[in-house]
Structures are given as C-alpha cells and as structure tokens.
Amino acid sequence: MQTNTDTPKQNRAPLKRNDPPAVQAILILLTFLFFASFIFMPLGLVFAEGFRKGAQVYLDAIREPFALAAVKLTLVTAAIVVPVNAIFGMTAAWAISKFSFKGKTMLVSLLDLPFAVSPVVAGLIFVLLLGTRTGFGSWLGEHGIKIIFSTPGIVIATLFVTFPFVARELIPLMEAQGREEEEAAITLGAKGWQVFARITLPNIRWGLMYGMILCMARSIGEFGAVSVVSGHIRGMTNTIPLHVEILYSEYNYTASFAVSSILVFLAVATIAVKSVMEKNVHNHQHTQH
Amino acid sequence: MPPFNRNKRHILPGFGLSMGYTVFYLSAIVIVPLATIVIGAFRMDPQAFFATVTSPRVLASYRLSISTAVFAALFNALFGFLAAWTLVRYRFPGRRVLDALVDLPFALPTAVAGICFATLYSPVGWIGHYLDKTGIQVINAPSGIVIALIFIGFPFVVRTVQPVLAELEPEIEESAQSLGATRWQTFRRILLPHLFPALLTGVTLSFARAIGEYGSVIFIAGNLPLKTEIAPLMIMSKLDQFDYDGASAVAFVLLLISFSMLLVLNAVQRWQQKSYR
Numbered sequence: 001m002q003t004n005t006d007t008p009k010q011n012r013a014p015l016k017r018n019d020p021p022a023v024q025a026i027l028i029l030l031t032f033l034f035f036a037s038f039i040f041m042p043l044g045l046v047f048a049e050g051f052r053k054g055a056q057v058y059l060d061a062i063r064e065p066f067a068l069a070a071v072k073l074t075l076v077t078a079a080i081v082v083p084v085n086a087i088f089g090m091t092a093a094w095a096i097s098k099f100s101f102k103g104k105t106m107l108v109s110l111l112d113l114p115f116a117v118s119p120v121v122a123g124l125i126f127v128l129l130l131g132t133r134t135g136f137g138s139w140l141g142e143h144g145i146k147i148i149f150s151t152p153g154i155v156i157a158t159l160f161v162t163f164p165f166v167a168r169e170l171i172p173l174m175e176a177q178g179r180e181e182e183e184a185a186i187t188l189g190a191k192g193w194q195v196f197a198r199i200t201l202p203n204i205r206w207g208l209m210y211g212m213i214l215c216m217a218r219s220i221g222e223f224g225a226v227s228v229v230s231g232h233i234r235g236m237t238n239t240i241p242l243h244v245e246i247l248y249s250e251y252n253y254t255a256s257f258a259v260s261s262i263l264v265f266l267a268v269a270t271i272a273v274k275s276v277m278e279k280n281v282h283n284h285q286h287t288q289h
Numbered sequence: 290m291p292p293f294n295r296n297k298r299h300i301l302p303g304f305g306l307s308m309g310y311t312v313f314y315l316s317a318i319v320i321v322p323l324a325t326i327v328i329g330a331f332r333m334d335p336q337a338f339f340a341t342v343t344s345p346r347v348l349a350s351y352r353l354s355i356s357t358a359v360f361a362a363l364f365n366a367l368f369g370f371l372a373a374w375t376l377v378r379y380r381f382p383g384r385r386v387l388d389a390l391v392d393l394p395f396a397l398p399t400a401v402a403g404i405c406f407a408t409l410y411s412p413v414g415w416i417g418h419y420l421d422k423t424g425i426q427v428i429n430a431p432s433g434i435v436i437a438l439i440f441i442g443f444p445f446v447v448r449t450v451q452p453v454l455a456e457l458e459p460e461i462e463e464s465a466q467s468l469g470a471t472r473w474q475t476f477r478r479i480l481l482p483h484l485f486p487a488l489l490t491g492v493t494l495s496f497a498r499a500i501g502e503y504g505s506v507i508f509i510a511g512n513l514p515l516k517t518e519i520a521p522l523m524i525m526s527k528l529d530q531f532d533y534d535g536a537s538a539v540a541f542v543l544l545l546i547s548f549s550m551l552l553v554l555n556a557v558q559r560w561q562q563k564s565y566r
Binding site for chain 1: 300301302303304306307308310311314315318319320321322323325326329368371372374375376378379381383385387388389390392393395396397398399400401402404405406408409415416439440443472497500501502503504508520521522524525528533536537540543544547548550551555
C-alpha cells in the first residue's frame with residue numbers, strides 16, 4: 001500500500017544523468033517564461049480586465065439577466081450531455097473491453113472521430129441534417145419541433161463534440177482490468193446488472209468520474225459548434241461562451257471578461273479535480289497489481 | 290443459476306445489448322451526420338464544387354490554416370518537449386502547479402482564450418504595447434493566429450512526451466555515458482530517437498487540432514479577406530449568407546484534411562508501438 005503521494009520513480013535518488021545546474025536553470029527559466037506568456041498572463045488578464053471598473057460593475061455583469069440565462073442554458077446542456085455520453089461511454093467500454101469480436105480496432109478509432117472534426121464542421125452537419133432545408137428537418141418543423149437555432153440543437157452539437165471523452169477514458173482502463181472478476185461472479189450465479197453494479201462500477205469509478213469531468217468542461221466551454229447551431233438569440237439560445245463573444249464584439253470588454261472569469265474558475269476547478277483524480281486513478285491501479 | 294457452458298464464446302452477458310446500443314448511438318450522433326456532408330458534396334454539381342473550393346478567398350483560407358498550424362506545431366515541438374523535459378527531470382518549486390496547468394488549454398473555453406490573446410496583443414495590451422514600439426504586428430496578422438494555435442496545441446505535445454520520458458530506463462543513459470558518450474551525444478543518439486515517435490504523435494495531434502480551431506483564433510485574427518481568414522471561418526461566413534452548398538464544399542475539404550491527419554496519426558502510433566518492442 002502506498003502512503004506517499006509521489007510515484008516511486010519520482011522518489012528515486014538523483015542520478016548521474018542529471019544535467020549540469022546551469023543547463024537546468026536555463027531550461028527551467030525558459031519553461032517559466034513560456035508559462036508566463038501563454039498561461040499566467042491570460043489568466044491574470046481575465047481578472048484584471050473584469051475588475052477594471054470595480055467590484056460593483058463586475059458583479060452587475062455577472063448578475064445581469066442575459067448572463068444568468070446563459071449560465072442556466074449552459075448548465076442545462078451540460079446536465080443532459082454528461083449523463084448521456086457517460087452511459088454511452090460505459091456501454092461502449094463494456095462491449096469493447098469484455099468481448100472479442102471482429103472490427104474492434106476500427107470501432108475504437110471511429111469513436112475518436114469527433115476529435116478530428118473542426119467544431120464549426122460539427123455544427124454545420126447538424127444544421128444540414130436537422131435544419132429546414134432537408135426533408136427530415138422540415139418534417140420536424142411541420143410538427144412544431146424546432147431543433148436548430150434552439151436548445152435541442154445546442155444539446156445535439158455538444159453531444160457530438162464531447163462524444164469520445166468517457167469512452168476513451170474507460171476502454172483502456174477496463175481492458176487493463178480484464179474480465180476474470182466479472183466472469184467469476186457470473187459463474188457463481190450473479191445477474192448481469194448485479195455484476196456491473198457491484199464489480200465493474202466500483203472498479204472504474206475514478207476513470208468514469210475523470211471522463212465525465214473532461215466531458216463537462218468541454219460541454220460548458222464549447223464555442224464553434226454551438227455558435228453555428230444556436231442562432232445567437234439573447235436570453236434564449238446563448239451559452240456562456242457565446243455571451244462572452246457578444247459582449248466582446250459590442251466593445252463591452254469589462255463585462256465580457258467578468259463573465260469569462262466564471263469560465264476561468266470552472267476551468268481551474270476542472271484542472272484541480274483532474275490532478276487529484278489522476279492521483280487516485282494511479283494509486284488505484286497500483287494497489288490492484 | 291444460469292447454464293454454464295465452457296465452449297460458449299462469451300461468458301459475460303450483455304454483448305448484444307451493449308454492442309447494439311454502441312453502434313446505434315455512434316451512427317446517430319457521428320456517422321450519419323458526418324455522412325450528410327460527404328453525400329452533400331458528391332451530390333453537388335462538380336463544377337460548382339470546384340469553383341467554390343478553388344475560389345481565391347477559400348484557397349487563401351486553406352493555405353493560411355495549414356501554414357499557421359505548421360508553425361504552431363513546430364513551435365510546440367520545441368517548447369512542448371522543453372516543458373516535458375523540465376517537468377519530468379528537474380525538481381523545482383512550482384513544478385506541480387505548472388504540471389497541472391499544462392491542461393489549462395484543454396479546460397479553458399476557446400472563446401475566453403481568444404479574447405485574452407486579442408487583448409494582450411492589442412496595441413494597448415500588456416504585451417502588445419511593447420510590440421507596437423518595435424513595429425511587429427501580431428493582432429490582425431498570421432502571427433497572431435500562430436500564437437492562439439500554440440496555446441491550443443501545446444498540451445498535446447507535453448502530454449504525449451511526458452509519460453515516455455518518465456518511463457525511460459536510467460540504465461540506457463548510464464551505459465551510454467559509461468561507454469564514453471558525452472551528454473550531448475547521449476541526448477542526440479539515445480534519447481531523441483527513443484522519444485521521437487511520441488513527439489511526432491504529439492505534434493500531429495496539435496497540428497490536427499489547429500487546422501480546425503475556431504474560437505481562440507477569430508478574435509485575434511481580425512478576419513481580413515484573403516489575409517487572415519481561416520478555413521473554419523469561411524464555412525461560418527458562407528453559412529451567414531445562407532450558402533449551404535458552399536459551406537458544405539469548404540467543410541468537405543476540411544474533413545478530408547482532418548481524416549488524412551487521422552490516418553497519418555494511426556501510422557505514427559503503429560510505428561511508435563513497434564519501436565517500443
């Protein structure tokens with residue numbers, strides 16, 4: 001059992017292979033310089049600009065009705081997208097990791113397809129498929145179902161861009177865990193659902209949560225795809241990132257950065273949770289082997 | 290108790306259900322929607338298709354998207370490798386924080402990154418007002434697009450190189466050095482060839498992401514026709530004019546580029562796995 005948070009490799013005594021101190025200092029300095037200009041400055045800027053006109057203006061920008069409507073729509077979208085893609089991820093991982101069948105490699109690479117598609121193209125395909133131009137889209141329209149330029153369109157486009165996150169987290173994890181435990185339970189007479197709930201789910205819980213967190217971060221922050229399908233109706237079909245864009249293009253920089261700061265908080269929280277979980281996933285795998 | 294048969298292929302239940310749902314959901318959300326673009330492009334009049342795709346503005350946008358993505362990927366190859374190296378090999382205060390923050394570009398919404406860089410490099414911005422004096426233009430210029438793409442692609446390189454670097458056996462380097470190799474020779478001849486497949490995977494990933502990137506780029510790019518319009522923006526502007534066929538044609542070529550990148554990536558990864566054995 002490991003009590004130390006470090007991996008054993010990192011605790012190893014310094015080796016002869018370590019670079020001379022001068023080289024180390026220069027390379028570390030360069031790394032810090034890179035992080036300063038690409039990570040710290042943008043983060044600092046969001047708060048500097050958001051609070052430029054004082055805390056009152058900052059709070060007003062966040063509490064304004066359109067901003068609140070955008071927050072609500074974003075949360076509703078994430079609340080639908082994350083569970084749906086999590087269920088899919090578990091199902092796909094079960095089929096792929098617990099059984100052998102032809103074409104598995106191909107199926108796994110198809111699952112990653114949405115990552116290779118530009119977000120704008122992701123939005124476009126749903127406008128083409130479900131917009132009023134196609135037979136299917138106009139049939140939906142005649143029955144009073146509006147998908148594009150409305151919340152369902154935003155949800156579907158977000159489902160597409162966050163599609164692979166949970167599955168690609170679970171497949172390698174479940175493949176590494178094998179199927180012996182589940183098979184033993186089945187031969188002892190357990191039902192399929194019992195096996196999943198009592199054995200598989202506890203084994204994959206950290207990987208599952210990790211995948212869901214990544215999925216949530218992306219569904220909150222998605223811009224390109226949502227921008228195509230939303231129609232930008234204020235208070236109706238604006239998510240937080242779209243609201244940021246509108247404020248910025250209206251030269252309302254302070255409000256734009258104030259609303260952005262919500263997204264920065266979420267992003268930093270995501271990273272914090274992610275690094276804690278990575279440790280857990282890691283330690284979990286350690287104690288198992 | 291369920292009948293237990295040793296010759297049965299699957300002991301575990303649920304193959305039909307889970308496989309069926311996986312294929313159904315994959316088709317509904319990914320395959321069928323993507324197929325509409327391909328079918329749409331083939332149904333278009335070939336002449337109209339080629340006229341759209343080879344129009345000067347669209348060609349310029351492809352050229353810009355590819356060239357800026359190449360520059361960003363090369364920069365990331367260098368600095369991503371550097372960051373992976375310092376984070377794995379050196380111990381210094383703040384290392385854990387930097388390590389965690391590598392993922393920020395994955396977690397931060399692209400629109401926020403976009404407005405941040407546009408403001409930082411504007412003539413009155415924190416970095417921009419220094420550049421303004423030297424006459425270097427970043428905002429509304431291809432170099433600004435490269436900066437946004439560096440931010441977007443950087444974590445791909447670090448996160449693919451990092452694990453390979455950490456798993457490296459110290460004995461390899463020690464034996465090279467005990468045989469009289471200098472530090473530089475060890476790096477050039479032993480470490481770099483070993484890390485190269487991972488580095489190439491990371492660079493390809495960051496390039497593939499950069500080709501399609503939209504949110505972080507459009508704010509700093511200025512979107513000047515023929516100069517700083519990226520390919521995804523061309524799709525957007527065609528959609529704004531309700532030119533659905535034009536938008537699909539541009540998107541089809543962009544998809545072709547992305548999928549060929551995917552094939553390259555698969556080849557690289559197969560090569561990477563081979564080189565480990």
